[in-house]
Amino acid sequence: MIGERIKRARTAAGLSMQALGDIVGISANMVKKYEHNQSMPSSGVLLKLAAALSVRSEYFFRPAQVTLGEVEYRKKASAPAKLLKKIESDVIDQAERWLALKNVWPNFPISDFDYHPDIPVVSSLAAVEQVAAKVRSDWQLGMNPLPDLIDLLESKGILVIVSNVPQADKFDGLQAKISGQPIVVVSTHWPGCRQRFTLAHELGHLILHGLLDDSVDEEMACNRFASAFLLPDIGLYQHLG
Template identity: 90%
Template structure:
C-alpha cells in the first residue's frame, strides 16, 4: 500500500528515484525497495518523503484506492508520457479524496449524471447545434451567457477537478469516471476561456455518447457542441448580425468577455453560422498569426473558473457531525490548527 503511494506521489512530483533519494537522504535503490514494498520506511524517513513529495503523511496510509475508468485524454502531440503520468497521479489523488468524502455520507448530496437528450441519431454538425440548444432548454438555461460553467456541471453530477500540474500548453483535458461518476479535468494554468471550452467539449462527449452517426467525427462534433453551448446562434446574431463582409477583432474581444469563448473560437463560430465566409475567416486568422494572437490573445484574459464544491461539502459534513476535524483536515490537506482557524474565519498568522 505505502509503496504504491510513494510511487504515485513521485510520478506526480516528476522525480526520478535518484532525485527523490537525494532529497530524502537515501539511495535510489532504497526508494525502489519502498515502492515495491520490500522495505518499510521509518517514521523519520516517511516525514522526509512527505516533505519532498509535497503530501501529508496521512496520504501514505489513506485506505481508499481509486481506479480511473474510461479515461479519455485530449492531448497535444507534444504531451509526453511523463507529463500524462503526472496529471493522472494528481487526478487520482484528488479523486481518492472525493471518494473518501463520498463514502462518509449516508446520502451523498450530489446527484449522478444521467442526462440523455431525447433526439434521433445525430448525423450532421447542424444537428449537433440543435442538441446543444436542447440541453440549454432542458436545463432551463435560456440563451444568455453562462457565468459559471464549473458550478453548472457540478450541479448536474459531473465532478470537476482542477489540476495544478504545470506545462498546461501540452495538455487539453481529460475525462474519466470514478465509481461511475463522470469527472472532467482542466488545468489551473489555462485562461478561463480555454477551461470553459474544454468543459463544454467534455460535456459534449457525455451528451452525444451513443448518438453520433459513424460518418461524423466525434472530436469535431464535440467542438461544435462546445461552441454552440457557450455561444448560442441567437447571441452571435444579436451581436454581429447574420451576414457580414468582415468583423473587427475588437468585436471578437467583446464576445469573448461576454460569453467566455476565445476570440479564435468566436471567429470559427462566425464562419460556422455563415456570418462571414470561410475565406474571410482564413484571412482574419492570417492576421491573428502575424500579430501572435494564435498563441496569446490580446487584452485581458478571461477570468479562470474555480471549483469550491469539494471544500463546501467537507465543511458541510463537519457542521453536520459526519466527519471529525482531523478527518476534515486530512481531506483538505491542511493541519487541524489551520482548519480551526479557517472555521473561525481568522487570518493566518504572519
C-alpha cells in the first residue's frame, strides 16, 4: 500500500526515482524498494518523502480506493508519456477524495449516470446536431447558452475533475470511469471557452458511444455535438437577433 502511494505521488510530482532520492537523501534503488514494498521507510524518511512530494504523511497510509477504467485521452501527438502519467495520478488522487465524500455525505449531489437516448444509428454529422437537440430537450435546457456546464454534467452523474498539472497544451481532455461512474478531466490552465467545449465534446463521446455509423468519424461527430449542444442554431439566431 505504502509503495503504491509513494510511486503515485512521485509520478504526480514528475520526479524520477533518482531525483526523489537526491532530495530525500537516499539512493534511487532504495526508492525502488519502497515502491515495490520490499522495504519500509522509517518515520523520518516518510516525513522527508511527504515534504519532497508535497503531500501529508498520512497520505501514504490511505487505502487505495480508486482504479481508473476505460481511460481515453484526447492527447496530441506531442504529449509525453510522463505527462499523461502525472495527469492520471492527479486524477486518481482527486477521485479518491471525491469518493471519500460520497461515502459519508447523505444524498450526495452526483448520482449515477443513466441517460441513454432512444435514437437510431447516427449516419451523418447533420444528424449529430439532432442528437444534441434531443439531449437539450430531454434535460429541459431550453435554447439559451448554458451558464455552468460543470454543475450540469455533475447533476447528470458525470464527475468533472479540473487538473492543475502543467503543460496543459499537450492534451485535449480525458475521459474514464470509476466503478462505472464516468469522469471527465479538463485543465485549470485552459481558458473557460476551451474547458466548456472539451466538457461538451466528452459528453458527446458518452452520448454517441455505439450509436455512430462506421462512416461517421467519432471525433468530428463529437465536435459537432459540442457546438450544437453549447449553442443551438435557434438559440444563436435569438441571441443575435
